[in-house]
Amino acid sequence: MMKFIAFFGTRRIPDCRFTSTLITAEGKTVPKRKTFENRITLINNDNSVSITDLKNAQSMSIRRELKLVKVQDVDSKTRRPVYKLMTNTEYHAEELEKRKEKQEARQKNTLKAAKLLSLSTKIGEHDLMTGVKKMMKLLDKQHEVKVVIVGEGEGVTQKSERIYSVIEEKLKSIGKVVQKRVKGNSMRFQLLPIKHTTAEETKDMTSGHNEGNKGPL
Structure with a gap:
């Protein structure tokens, strides 16, 4: 009897740990897909294109003292948002052009x-x-x-x-x-x-000059 107790007493109970895996109806294990959160298409200030994440792009814009501007919410092909790194001069020039086009379109419509x-x-x-x-x-x-x-x-x-x-x-x-x-x-x-500038348009025209480099726009 003592030998029986000693035999089972000295055996180590195996460590049972439960792991979660994704299994199909046929019983096949499906590997987990890698998730890429906040992946974006980034257009650099030299017009080269790269794929990165938003956090890295933000760090890059601060490091290079550039503005990170969203130019497209979702690209129809890649399904990713498109951002562009711009200098302050490029950013303000583009903002002025957009406001000019917006004002001309508004005037044309009226x-x-x-x-x-x-x-x-x-x-x-x-x-x-x-x-x-x-x-x-x-x-x-x-x-x-x-x-x-x-x-x-x-x-x-x-x-x-x-x-x-x-x-x-x-x-x-x-x-x-x-x-x-x-x-x-x-x-x-x-x-x-001549369309007289409204208070809202005046605010839009001056807001760009008061913005610092505060991340993506």
Whole structure:
């Protein structure tokens, strides 16, 4: 009896530890997939492209004193967000360009139907001022104004330029002249209403200058 106890007493009970594995319905073990969290496509300031994680990109931007800017939420092919490292100069230049495009698009969307006004170089001062007031009202209502100055008689060029100068001077605070061109005896140009900058736009324009290098934007 003592030998029996001694035999089992000296045997070591094996260490049983449970491990979790992923097994399919057929009983096959499936290896765990490596997960890559926060993987991004990074465009360096020399335009080279690399794949890294967001934390490493943030460290790189601080180390190189560059701005880390998100340029695309998700790339359609790689399914990764796209970031770019930029210098302060590049960043501010791109921000200004975006704001300019945004303002132009907003202005284009608010413009109403174009109105055509035709003037003769023989027009009198009173009639010219009446025409200017009409243009002013149309610009106030956000209409694009197309103006044609038809040359008649002698000194067409000088008379057309004088009428053009009067219109430009009187309307410079509410409209801007674009696409001025002379063809034969006629001068053509367009007047676009000037969109006054709103408080929100002013805030957007100044916010970029007050930002430091605070990681991804």
